[in-house]
Amino acid sequence: MIEFIVISFIKIAAVIGVMLTIVAYTVMLERWVCAWMQDRIGPNRVGPFGFLQPLADGVKLILKEDVLPHHVHKVLYTIGPTLVLMPALINIGVIPWGSNLPVFGRYIKGVIADLDIGILFIFAFAALSVYGIVLAGWASNSKYPFLGGIRSSAQMISYEVCLGLSVVPVFMQVGALNLSKVVEYQAAHSWLVLCQPVSFFIFLVSAFAETNRTPFDLPEAEQELVGGYNTEYSSMKFGMFFMGEYAAMFVMSALMVTLFFGGWSLPFAPFNAPATSLPVGLAHIGIFLAKVVALLFFYVWVRWTIPRFRYDQLMALGWKVFIPLTIVNIVFVGAVLALVVK
Amino acid sequence: MSSYDILFWFFSLAMLLSGVLVIASRNPVTSAICLVALFVFMAGLFVLLEAFFLAAIQILVYAGAVMVLFLFVIMLLDLKASQRRRFGWLAAVGGLVVAGALVWELGIILQTPVTVAVSGQTEVGGGLEAVVKPLFANYMLPFQVTALLLLVAMIGVVLLSKKDLQ
Amino acid sequence: MIVQRPKLTWWERTYLPQILAGLWLTLKHIPRRKFTRQYPEEKPLLYGDYRGAPVLVKDADGRVKCVSCQLCEFVCPPKAIRITPGFRPENRFDANVEKEPKDFVIDMLRCIYCGMCEEVCPEEAIFLKNDFAITGYKREELQFHKEKLLELGGVHDDKIWKWKNK
Numbered sequence: 001m002i003e004f005i006v007i008s009f010i011k012i013a014a015v016i017g018v019m020l021t022i023v024a025y026t027v028m029l030e031r032w033v034c035a036w037m038q039d040r041i042g043p044n045r046v047g048p049f050g051f052l053q054p055l056a057d058g059v060k061l062i063l064k065e066d067v068l069p070h071h072v073h074k075v076l077y078t079i080g081p082t083l084v085l086m087p088a089l090i091n092i093g094v095i096p097w098g099s100n101l102p103v104f105g106r107y108i109k110g111v112i113a114d115l116d117i118g119i120l121f122i123f124a125f126a127a128l129s130v131y132g133i134v135l136a137g138w139a140s141n142s143k144y145p146f147l148g149g150i151r152s153s154a155q156m157i158s159y160e161v162c163l164g165l166s167v168v169p170v171f172m173q174v175g176a177l178n179l180s181k182v183v184e185y186q187a188a189h190s191w192l193v194l195c196q197p198v199s200f201f202i203f204l205v206s207a208f209a210e211t212n213r214t215p216f217d218l219p220e221a222e223q224e225l226v227g228g229y230n231t232e233y234s235s236m237k238f239g240m241f242f243m244g245e246y247a248a249m250f251v252m253s254a255l256m257v258t259l260f261f262g263g264w265s266l267p268f269a270p271f272n273a274p275a276t277s278l279p280v281g282l283a284h285i286g287i288f289l290a291k292v293v294a295l296l297f298f299y300v301w302v303r304w305t306i307p308r309f310r311y312d313q314l315m316a317l318g319w320k321v322f323i324p325l326t327i328v329n330i331v332f333v334g335a336v337l338a339l340v341v342k
Numbered sequence: 343m344s345s346y347d348i349l350f351w352f353f354s355l356a357m358l359l360s361g362v363l364v365i366a367s368r369n370p371v372t373s374a375i376c377l378v379a380l381f382v383f384m385a386g387l388f389v390l391l392e393a394f395f396l397a398a399i400q401i402l403v404y405a406g407a408v409m410v411l412f413l414f415v416i417m418l419l420d421l422k423a424s425q426r427r428r429f430g431w432l433a434a435v436g437g438l439v440v441a442g443a444l445v446w447e448l449g450i451i452l453q454t455p456v457t458v459a460v461s462g463q464t465e466v467g468g469g470l471e472a473v474v475k476p477l478f479a480n481y482m483l484p485f486q487v488t489a490l491l492l493l494v495a496m497i498g499v500v501l502l503s504k505k506d507l508q
Numbered sequence: 509m510i511v512q513r514p515k516l517t518w519w520e521r522t523y524l525p526q527i528l529a530g531l532w533l534t535l536k537h538i539p540r541r542k543f544t545r546q547y548p549e550e551k552p553l554l555y556g557d558y559r560g561a562p563v564l565v566k567d568a569d570g571r572v573k574c575v576s577c578q579l580c581e582f583v584c585p586p587k588a589i590r591i592t593p594g595f596r597p598e599n600r601f602d603a604n605v606e607k608e609p610k611d612f613v614i615d616m617l618r619c620i621y622c623g624m625c626e627e628v629c630p631e632e633a634i635f636l637k638n639d640f641a642i643t644g645y646k647r648e649e650l651q652f653h654k655e656k657l658l659e660l661g662g663v664h665d666d667k668i669w670k671w672k673n674k
Contacts, residue, residue, distance in 0.1 A: 120402060
């Protein structure tokens with residue numbers, strides 16, 4: 001029992017530490033890639049090649065004055081930013097980072113909580129992340145944040161449905177909701193992005209909408225809503241919104257890697273089976289993180305390429321295109337599994 | 343007191359507290375948020391009963407979807423009137439009667455000896471199969487009929503709310 | 509004029525071809541040559557008619573060209589220029605022009621770099637040169653006096669030597 005608790009705490013510390021570092025450097029990546037695509041150099045002043053920029057940004061955000069406007073609902077205004085960041089930090093706990101780490105004759109699992117309802121757990125807490133934005137929008141008691149909050153609640157509910165329905169075929173094929181089992185299935189067979197391209201595509205687009213990223217960043221749409229739900233925020237509260245957005249991106253990327261790109265596995269030995277030695281175990285974690293970073297790059301790439309959708313286009317895409325498509329996909333995959341595979 | 347008991351009391355008391363706050367707070371948005379907290383703590387109780395599937399669905403459906411829609415509507419309607427609601431004798435008496443009935447019922451339930459252990463039966467898949475198997479095997483027809491009923495209700499709502507367009 | 513909307517094919521209406529083309533375009537730009545000029549190290553390229561800070565100049569003989577006529581002081585829209593007129597000593601080499609300013613102050617906090625002083629000057633004594641990064645820790649540091657302005661201006665390479673033989 002004590003051993004379990006100690007190992008879990010070490011894992012939590014390591015996972016959150018690595019995750020928040022990657023989140024900080026995703027912001028960096030965002031600025032760099034944006035600059036490169038516009039034929040600029042990007043931040044390069046703080047430290048060698050600007051590598052210490054996230055540190056400077058963090059210090060700046062913490063040291064700034066934390067303004068509490070007099071017209072806000074104080075309690076909800078304060079808990080709003082934490083509610084945005086928290087679900088992402090909770091969700092990363094059920095995503096397998098690696099197969100296992102053989103240390104001192106023990107096999108330590110590469111996941112903090114190996115839940116059998118893995119994906120449902122993730123969707124449950126991802127569903128809670130909308131409260132942060134909606135509450136921030138409402139509690140700010142000002143028109144632009146309010147509009148952002150309203151947009152966000154409608155958008156996130158719609159795309160949660162797409163997100164949930166789009167992964168159903170994946171679990172029909174694998175036969176388990178446990179994310180570790182999904183990865184092991186892919187390690188043994190093939191990456192599910194090859195078997196379920198429709199699922200993957202819908203999941204990808206819905207993930208953009210769910211994390212409020214361009215082309216679906218209507219809740220914060222700078223040009224129309226100033227900053228949307230985070231207009232009235234300053235200092236570290238604003239920083240938490242920022243971190244929350246990028247942490248949600250990290251979780252969504254990690255989830256896509258787990259569901260569609262084989263998680264920690266590569267399609268050749270010794271990376272296509274759970275690790276039996278420490279170096280392979282560590283390599284699995286490295287492979288997982290490399291895939292996640294590649295997807296994060298894709299997020300950034302899309303952001304600086306595609307302009308924002310109109311709100312009615314967004315809703316039409318979700319309800320009139322994706323939901324029927326997912327249902328057709330579920331029926332189709334079910335029929336194939338029932339008729340061909342069995 | 344084991345860690346199980348500590349968690350049980352934590353979730354129960356937190357649930358009761360947020361339940362009281364739902365009724366007591368004068369701002370409809372605060373009420374809704376307390377209701378969300380209540381659902382989350384209730385999910386915690388489900389986890390203690392090892393009904394993981396129910397816990398996840400509780401958060402996903404009630405806290406994550408239904409209450410967001412509630413909030414959406416509350417925010418759009420901007421219910422300021424309810425903040426100045428008067429104390430009504432009829433409502434007070436009615437509330438007392440209902441509360442008394444509930445306590446009476448609870449007393450009866452607590453007096454009957456417990457014969458069925460709740461936990462321990464649903465080990466497989468965090469209760470997933472225990473919930474889903476009967477639903478799709480034994481009770482397939484009622485399940486589908488319920489779904490149809492919901493669909494009819496939904497079409498009815500659309501029809502009624504769009505009446506003036508015709 | 510009526511612009512005919514092009515009839516889109518099914519494939520085009522999914523947005524995908526344009527999205528993919530856009531992604532390819534932005535990707536191509538990543539390894540391209542960058543146009544950023546690294547400012548404090550690399551100075552910007554300024555052209556001859558750049559309007560930076562106004563300065564006073566001397567002619568080839570070392571004579572202060574300004575005769576303190578105060579036209580620039582009158583024309584200056586933000587009233588940044590203050591001139592204290594004065595006479596030259598009788599027997600100096602430049603005494604053939606009787607007046608020069610005792611002090612000539614330009615308040616760089618007020619100057620708007622409009623160039624009207626340069627335009628109006630009958631003696632071509634004041635020019636807007638290339639200095640653009642004008643900073644200081646105190647307000648006094650940004651009151652540019654005669655010495656400072658002459659130092660910044662240096663000698664002007666005149667085509668016509670107006671006062672040479674008068």
